[in-house]
Amino acid sequence: MTKKKVSIDDIAKSLGVSKTLVSLVINSKAEKHGISKITQKKVWDKVEELNYKPNMMARSLRLGKSNTIGLIVSDISNPFYSKMARQIEDLAQKKGYNLIICSTDENIEKELTLIKMLKGRQVDGLIISSSQKKSEELNALLKDNYPSVFIDRCIPRLKANYVTVDNTRGAYEAVEHLIQQGYDKIAAFAISPIHVSTINDRIQGYLRAVKDHEKTYNNSLLVEIPFNNIKASVKKEMKKIHDAKESVRAIFALNNHIAIACLEAAQEMKIRIPDDIALVSFDDIDAFRLTSPSVTAVMQPLDEICDHAVKILFHEITNKTELEKKHIVLQTRLVIRRSSVL
Amino acid sequence: MTKKKVSIDDIAKSLGVSKTLVSLVINSKAEKHGISKITQKKVWDKVEELNYKPNMMARSLRLGKSNTIGLIVSDISNPFYSKMARQIEDLAQKKGYNLIICSTDENIEKELTLIKMLKGRQVDGLIISSSQKKSEELNALLKDNYPSVFIDRCIPRLKANYVTVDNTRGAYEAVEHLIQQGYDKIAAFAISPIHVSTINDRIQGYLRAVKDHEKTYNNSLLVEIPFNNIKASVKKEMKKIHDAKESVRAIFALNNHIAIACLEAAQEMKIRIPDDIALVSFDDIDAFRLTSPSVTAVMQPLDEICDHAVKILFHEITNKTELEKKHIVLQTRLVIRRSSVL
DNA sequence: GTGAAAGCGCTAACAG
DNA sequence: CTGTTAGCGCTTTCAC
Numbered sequence: 001m002t003k004k005k006v007s008i009d010d011i012a013k014s015l016g017v018s019k020t021l022v023s024l025v026i027n028s029k030a031e032k033h034g035i036s037k038i039t040q041k042k043v044w045d046k047v048e049e050l051n052y053k054p055n056m057m058a059r060s061l062r063l064g065k066s067n068t069i070g071l072i073v074s075d076i077s078n079p080f081y082s083k084m085a086r087q088i089e090d091l092a093q094k095k096g097y098n099l100i101i102c103s104t105d106e107n108i109e110k111e112l113t114l115i116k117m118l119k120g121r122q123v124d125g126l127i128i129s130s131s132q133k134k135s136e137e138l139n140a141l142l143k144d145n146y147p148s149v150f151i152d153r154c155i156p157r158l159k160a161n162y163v164t165v166d167n168t169r170g171a172y173e174a175v176e177h178l179i180q181q182g183y184d185k186i187a188a189f190a191i192s193p194i195h196v197s198t199i200n201d202r203i204q205g206y207l208r209a210v211k212d213h214e215k216t217y218n219n220s221l222l223v224e225i226p227f228n229n230i231k232a233s234v235k236k237e238m239k240k241i242h243d244a245k246e247s248v249r250a251i252f253a254l255n256n257h258i259a260i261a262c263l264e265a266a267q268e269m270k271i272r273i274p275d276d277i278a279l280v281s282f283d284d285i286d287a288f289r290l291t292s293p294s295v296t297a298v299m300q301p302l303d304e305i306c307d308h309a310v311k312i313l314f315h316e317i318t319n320k321t322e323l324e325k326k327h328i329v330l331q332t333r334l335v336i337r338r339s340s341v342l
Numbered sequence: 343m344t345k346k347k348v349s350i351d352d353i354a355k356s357l358g359v360s361k362t363l364v365s366l367v368i369n370s371k372a373e374k375h376g377i378s379k380i381t382q383k384k385v386w387d388k389v390e391e392l393n394y395k396p397n398m399m400a401r402s403l404r405l406g407k408s409n410t411i412g413l414i415v416s417d418i419s420n421p422f423y424s425k426m427a428r429q430i431e432d433l434a435q436k437k438g439y440n441l442i443i444c445s446t447d448e449n450i451e452k453e454l455t456l457i458k459m460l461k462g463r464q465v466d467g468l469i470i471s472s473s474q475k476k477s478e479e480l481n482a483l484l485k486d487n488y489p490s491v492f493i494d495r496c497i498p499r500l501k502a503n504y505v506t507v508d509n510t511r512g513a514y515e516a517v518e519h520l521i522q523q524g525y526d527k528i529a530a531f532a533i534s535p536i537h538v539s540t541i542n543d544r545i546q547g548y549l550r551a552v553k554d555h556e557k558t559y560n561n562s563l564l565v566e567i568p569f570n571n572i573k574a575s576v577k578k579e580m581k582k583i584h585d586a587k588e589s590v591r592a593i594f595a596l597n598n599h600i601a602i603a604c605l606e607a608a609q610e611m612k613i614r615i616p617d618d619i620a621l622v623s624f625d626d627i628d629a630f631r632l633t634s635p636s637v638t639a640v641m642q643p644l645d646e647i648c649d650h651a652v653k654i655l656f657h658e659i660t661n662k663t664e665l666e667k668k669h670i671v672l673q674t675r676l677v678i679r680r681s682s683v684l
Numbered sequence: 685g686t687g688a689a690a691g692c693g694c695t696a697a698c699a700g
Numbered sequence: 701c702t703g704t705t706a707g708c709g710c711t712t713t714c715a716c
Contacts, residue, residue, distance in 0.1 A: 005486075007693055018703045023695060034701055053462045057408060058693035061399045061708050068442070075428065082424035086417065089445060098463070100410070100440050103431060120395040121440070144347075263632050290605050292634025349709055360687045365711060376685060400709035403692050 006050045015046050026054060060122065069313065070118035071101045072111060072128045079285045080256065080302075081129070084151075087306040088127060095314060097124070106131045106193060106227060115141050125313045130155055133195045147316035149309045154197040161316070162327040163308045167198050167282075170298040170332035171205025174280045175252055177296070177334055179209065181341065183250040183278060185216045187241060189234065189262070190254045192226045202254050202282055221248070225258055234261035235268070242271055250278040250340070256285050256297075263291055279339040293338035301330050348392045357388055368396060402464065411655065412460035413443045414453060414470045421627045422598065422644075423471070426493075429648040430469060437656060439466070448473045448535060448569060457483050467655045472497055475537045489658035491651045496539040503658070504669040505650045509540050509624075512640040512674035513547025516622045517594055519638070519676055521551065523683065525592040525620060527558045529583060531576065531604070532596045534568045544596050544624055563590070567600055576603035577610070584613055592620040592682070598627050598639075605633055621681040635680035643672050 008026075012019045017039070024030050025043040046052075060066040069092055073081040089099050100123060104111040111131055115138075118126060125147035132138055135158035142148055142160065149161040178186050188206045190199055203222065210217045225233050241248045253259035259281030266273050273279050273293055281288065284299035308328045316323060350368075354361045359381070366372050367385040388394070402408040411434055415423040431441050442465060446453040453473055457480075460468060467489035474480055477500035484490055484502065491503040520528050530548045532541055545564065552559045567575050583590045595601035601623030608615050615621050615635055623630065626641035650670050658665060 005693095008695095009693075019694080020696080020704080021702060024702095027695085036701070039701085053458060055403075055693050056463045057399060057403045058708090059695075061397075061403050061692090061710090062694045062696090064708070066399060076418075076431065077421070077425045077428035079419070079421060079424070082421070082427075083419045085424075085443070086419035086445060089418065089443065098442050098444070098459075101427070101431065101443050102440070103428060116395060117440075121398045260628075260632060267632075286602075287629035287632060290602060290609075290629060290633040292632070292636075294634075347709095350711095351709075361710080362687060362712080363685085366686095369711085378685070381685080397709050400692090401711075403694090403708090404710045404712090406692070 005055070006052045007055065008052070010050060011043065011046050011052055014050070015042060017043075064122075065124050065317075066122045067097050068100055068121070068123045069097050069125045069127065070114075070121075070123040071099050072114055072118075072126065072130070073101070073103060074106045074129065074131060075103045076101050077103075078257075079287070080283055080300075083302055084306055087303055088310055091306060091310040104131055108132055112137050112141070119146065125149075125317050127151060127309050127313060129153055131193065131196060132158075133193070135159075145320075145322060147313055147320075149312045149316075151305055151309050152198060156197075159325060161312050161325050163305050163312070163330070164198075164328070165300050165305070165330045165332050167201035167332075168205040168208070170282065170300075170334075171202035171252070171254075172209045173205075173332070173334045174282065174296075174298050175206050175209035176213070177336065178250045178252065178278060178280055178340060179213045179215060181250075181278065185221065185248040186210065186250045186252055187221045187223065187237075187248050188252045188254065189237065189258045190222065190224050191230070191258055192224050194224055199254055206252055216247075225261075227257075230257055230261045231264065234258060235265040238262060238265045238271065238277070239269060242269065242276065249276070250280070253279060253281040256281060256283040256288075259283075259295055259297070260287070260291075263295070267292075273339050274342055278342075281339075284335055288335075288337065291339075296337045296340040297335055299333045299335050301332070304330055347397070348394045349397065350394075352392060353385065353388050353394055356392070357384060359385075406464075407466050407659075408464045409439050410442055410463070410465045411439050411467045411469065412456075412463075412465040413441050414456055414460075414468065414472070415443070415445060416448045416471060416473060417445045418443050419445075420599075421629070422625055422642075425644055426648055429645055430652055433648060433652040446473055448538075450474055454479055454483070461488065467491075467659050469493060469651050469655060471495055473535065473538060474500075475535070477501075487662075487664060489655055489662075491654045491658075493647055493651050494540060498539075501667055503654050503667050505647050505654070505672070506540075506670070507642045507647070507672045507674050509543035509674075510547040510550070512624065512642075512676070513544035513594070513596075514551045515547075515674070515676045516624065516638075516640050517548050517551035518555070519678065520592045520594065520620060520622055520682060521555045521557060523592075523620065527563065527590040528552065528592045528594055529563045529565065529579075529590050530594045530596065531579065531600045532564065532566050533572070533600055534566050536566055541596055548594055558589075567603075569599075572599055572603045573606065576600060577607040580604060580607045580613065580619070581611060584611065584618065591618075592622070595621060595623040598623060598625040598630075601625075601637055601639070602629070602633075605637070609634075615681050616684055620684075623681075626677055630677075630679065633681075638679045638682040639677055641675045641677050643674070646672055 008019050008022050011022045025040050030040050102114045128150050129152040132155050135155045151163045223237050281297040284297040288295035288297050350361050353364045367382050372382050444456045470492050471494040474497050477497045493505045565579050623639040626639040630637035630639050
């Protein structure tokens, strides 16, 4: 049978003192109020004896803060995000905060619903890797100056804190690397929804690199892979490239899922990487060191991203005044491995 | 400037009705109380207009349930657990629950602290992959019949719900597979803390398989890799095996981290897998399909584990009476890939 | 059909 | 040094 929970009142009653007193002791405000050591000890002993744990829900309601922050990403099982989650968890923990993690599956509506839900739950702040196309709803949801910081992706015209990487430049460097390896026609495999800023920026970087180095470009080189059918369509596209016996000999995968699909497709179709086709990916994940071949990838400074995001968020949480929105852009680093070097 | 939050009272006041009425409408209990359609509409319109969102914290306090469940694992960035987390998140979401995720780093004390913290936060239930050695503290913490289910690992003498896999048998099959491939001396790389039931059971499975098939065994074949120094010690151990030119030609890695370290070490030291040394791992992760070579691994039915765990947990949450503890043991499946087949 | 009032467990003025 | 009281925002019994 579930025992009734013990409350601060139980402690107070059984000690013949007031709730206030107990509350003060428990919250280490006893000294400040000059409560006698002996009374303090009595309280603590009783707390121990009855195994009392303050009800944080009640405390939160009273204090108007939940010591919880919400983390919204497209999919927490994506290693890129789970690594982030862990980092953020640790940083939050240090400040006495916990994390409610939610996955959106890139679903715009779901994301909006989740934000509302988390606000309803009174989370003190939000860290969001958003899939929104437009800023209207988000601006509306956050117009009450709700502490929040957007990571990874930017939303046009959204007035918010951002911590992102220079996706354009990261992509530029990746493509430039392929060019330096002697490749001319380079295909880019983008992932839908293509409106996502990271993807869009990477495409821009790709285009600019190709243009700057006066390499061949035509529309067929930029293919869009639907995110709910990655495997099959990557395979189809690779086959197309391979069969065409065209001069397309290198692929720039715009995220880790695509690169993995390329690897799998290549394996199935006996296409050799990098011998037949070279491969470079955005997003460095652990697995890329171990795959066959290991994959050249644009690494994002995960820890730094999280550090900044958490710092900004807590700053907003603590200083509830209207603060200037920050936009931090970090640099990526190209990690060269076997998939792009003959 | 942060706007004051709008409460149920604001709705009531501005409509000239009582909080009760508003509450009833909002919680879809209007029909039951025969509240006129027209009043209902007025309420909903006002809710819309003021953009009112009920304060879940207050509701939870009143109702004595938070609609939150706590998930405790050793490290949420481990793909094994992040996949689980995602699955559990989805199942919980369907029931209107959210997840607070916490990582313990296998730290016994931290785990205990986290459980207390989550109880203090009034989470309605707990799903735990525990690192405890003994059951005393856990039994004490859960003696109030707190809804909870333990996954992945068992704690001796802990009276609790469990959902686990048959680790002994999984390991047995993995080792038997190596034996069938013609290997005699098979090393097992266990990970500390070795008291964890999963690891212990896998060791038992390993030992039994070796014994049943009358293969060579001596203590040096069972090595313990400290979990905070996996990479270096795996490398050392592999070197030892390789240098010894002994007949040890196969390694059974007791979890995915170890297997990955083996792969990396092999790569660095130019040891060929499976040619020089064969490798089989427990825990199948996505990366194992793509590594070089692909890794033979014991797959756990993740989705099933989560389904059972969530179902049991919600059953306990709903029926607060003392229920018989359940222990579900699921079967693993050996996925044979290149790392163990010449 | 609707409202008044109590109370979930806690903290913080304010009093003495 | 300690206690009284009000109230965070909500649900629910009971009354009209």
